[in-house]
Amino acid sequence: MAQWKRVLITGAAGFLGSHLTDAVLAEGAEVVGVDNLCTGSLENLAHLKSNSKFSFEQQDICKPFDFGQVDFVFNFASPASPVDYMKLGPETLRVGSDGTVNALEVAKKYGAGFLHASTSECYGDPEQHPQKETYWGNVNPIGPRSVYDEAKRFSEATIMAYHNYYKVRTSMVRIFNTYGPRLQPNDGRVISNLMMQALQGQDLTIYGDGSQTRSFCFQSDLVRGIVALAKSGEPLPTNIGNPEEWTILDCAKTVLEVTGSSSKIVYRPMPQDDPKQRKPDITKARTLLGWEPKVNLREGLELSMDYFKGRVAASA
Secondary structure (H helix, E strand, O other), rough: OOOEEEEEEEEOOOOOHHHHHHHHHHHHOOOEEEEEEOOOOOHHHHHHHOOOEEEEEEEEOOOOOOOOOOOOOEEEEOOOOOHHHHHOHHHHHHHHHHHHHHHHHHHHOOOOOEEEEHHHHHHEEOOOOOOOOOOOOOOOOOOOHHHHHHHHHHHHHHHHHHHHHHHOOOOEEEEEEEEEEOOOOOOOHHHHHHHHHOOOOOOOOEEEEOOEEOOOOHHHHHHHHHHHHHHOOOOOOEEEEOEEEEEEEHHHHHHHHOOOOOOOOOEEOOOOOOOOOEEEHHHHHHHHHHHOOOHHHHHHHHHHHHHHHHHHHHHO
């Protein structure tokens, strides 16, 4: 990271983008944060107002942009939760296509490295378990989740084209379910839904019978893996996530235990194309980066408690 004097982070006001911004600043680099605030929030960056090494630009990256010489580009701009990308379908497709191209053009112009936030959604409803990077996926290209899934898959193809044709130094992280402070409280994701419901004394909503599985990674583990991947220069997709597999029902029970809530669990129909299981094979990350997660689900929920309590208080 010592060679990174000035770093551009798109989606910097989002959940992961803001934590990544903190990590890059902590390494001594100057950071230009870019966000159109479509789903991000300046509240996530408020603690950086007095940091002379951080600057913010409100910009839609679907339009060409250039904020000067940079040594590295982290492309984290995109709606990422089901609630957001189903509401902002065309915008999600555009940021995955035009936005990715514009971010790549910046890296190409300045000879900068480039890391893209891809997703486990590239695997769709997987027929391989756990999912390896070599698995091509089982994705419905016209289903309700396709605006996000196919935007990310198109991004990966575009990035490999810039790598192969223009020799841009690119990396791609396939992110599995991640949670922690700054996660949007009403974004439709498992942890945020269950934590908010439990702390508000509402019924905890489980879709289907709760036997579907997810793997939950705490944000600090994920960001540490992303920084390591950026330093590695590995061009092919790399899974970063926690391979500890949880059923949604067991996750809900753990949320009740951690919060001390007396809420009940209720069941609702399974949404269309909702994956039945999700678990990363992180052999590549372990081997290539020496990375593996350190925070288990219970610890992560406890570390997130104050944040979600604050969100509950703010919504009261």
